[in-house]
Amino acid sequence: MNITQILFWLLTVMAIGSALMVIVSKNPVYSVLFLIATFFAISGHYILLNAQFLAIVNLIVYAGAIMVLFLFVIMLMNLNTETEPQKNKWLKFAGTIAGGCLLLVLVAALRDADTRTSTALVKEGDIGLIQNLGKTLFNEYVIPFEISSVLFLSAMVGAVVLGKKE
Amino acid sequence: MPINLYIFLALALFSIGVIGVLTRRNAIIIFMCIELMLNAANLLLVAFSKLHLADKANPALNVATNGADAQLFVFFIMVVAAAEVTVGLAIIVMMYRNTHSVDVNFLNRLKN
Structure with a gap:
């Protein structure tokens, strides 16, 4: 072993x-x-x-x-x-x-x-390693990467709206 | 390591998450068990991303970035999980403010 x-x-x-x-x-x-x-x-x-x-x-x-x-x-x-x-x-x-x-x-x-x-x-x-992953991410997965920023923005807005006192 | 061991480890973690969701009533702990299940899936993806490189006989599989897709899926799962946690915890805080409890059985009131 x-x-x-x-x-x-x-x-x-x-x-x-x-x-x-x-x-x-x-x-x-x-x-x-x-x-x-x-x-x-x-x-x-x-x-x-x-x-x-x-x-x-x-x-x-x-x-x-x-x-x-x-x-x-x-x-x-x-x-x-x-x-x-x-x-x-x-x-x-x-x-x-x-x-x-x-x-x-x-x-x-x-x-x-x-x-x-x-x-x-x-x-x-x-x-x-971060070099290979970064190259793959920004060559082939740019669109999902950008869409995830929209997801984060909407999640942030949703959390603020939910947490706000009415 | 044999891929079987990783499969069984991920299955054990996933089942522990399922058992936690089924047996606890605290909404936060249910949420944490969901995170545990997501991590079991992540572990399995990473283990499988290192799998096909083992075939030395096939030179087509020896590309340097083979398997990087699986690890990027894990990256995106983490992104989605972070977004999910912010919204879910906001919902739990709102639920606590309305019912003064995080017991999921109080959500029966949504029926009326």
């Missing part, structure tokens, strides 16, 4: 463990912190796959900006109490069973697929 596999399993355990803690912790602030840990683990996977630009963007945009926005809203609403109304125990049980069945069916369907011999390259390949 070389260092890459050790890192892979470490990051996998970290990602799944903190994702589980997101949905079982009672306090929403802890949920946000565990979700940040999950994003760090996923960024580690990106670095392992040599997708360095996405790893940094994932950290800056998700763990940096979006999660701070979540924390800000939670603390603004004073939700860091543990008084969240709980669902009916049977509803929780049914939700867990349904999600587990989804996982079971998907894993069972993909277990014997033709992907067993395929490997994802780790620690090599340079498509994740």
Whole structure:
């Protein structure tokens, strides 16, 4: 077992463990912190796959900006109490069973697929570097890039309109 | 690494997100679970973007920017997720202002 596999399993355990803690912790602030840990683990996977630009963007945009926005809203609403109304125990049980069945069916369907011999390259390949991604983005994906600016503008206007006191 | 492991990791993260959406009543945590599902899809896209380069026998696959499309899709998913979060959190703040709770069951009132 070389260092890459050790890192892979470490990051996998970290990602799944903190994702589980997101949905079982009672306090929403802890949920946000565990979700940040999950994003760090996923960024580690990106670095392992040599997708360095996405790893940094994932950290800056998700763990940096979006999660701070979540924390800000939670603390603004004073939700860091543990008084969240709980669902009916049977509803929780049914939700867990349904999600587990989804996982079971998907894993069972993909277990014997033709992907067993395929490997994802780790620690090599340079498509994740910002030079190649930038060239592809501005050569072939200029129109979606510009349209996403319109999307951001409309989202900003929508957030302001929704948040405004009437 | 075998691509199977990445598929199963992404499936596990996605299923955890689904379970969270189904079992929690706090609107913010439901929203965070949706982010988790988006990230599972992102991880799978990045893993598959490094897949076809493994075929050394086919020289047509050895172009330097092969697979950059998948990573740009991930970039655009992040863009859309950021826009979604701003609007969604604004809706949650408005809901809290009206009902003084983020319990999604209070949204039953929308019926009347």
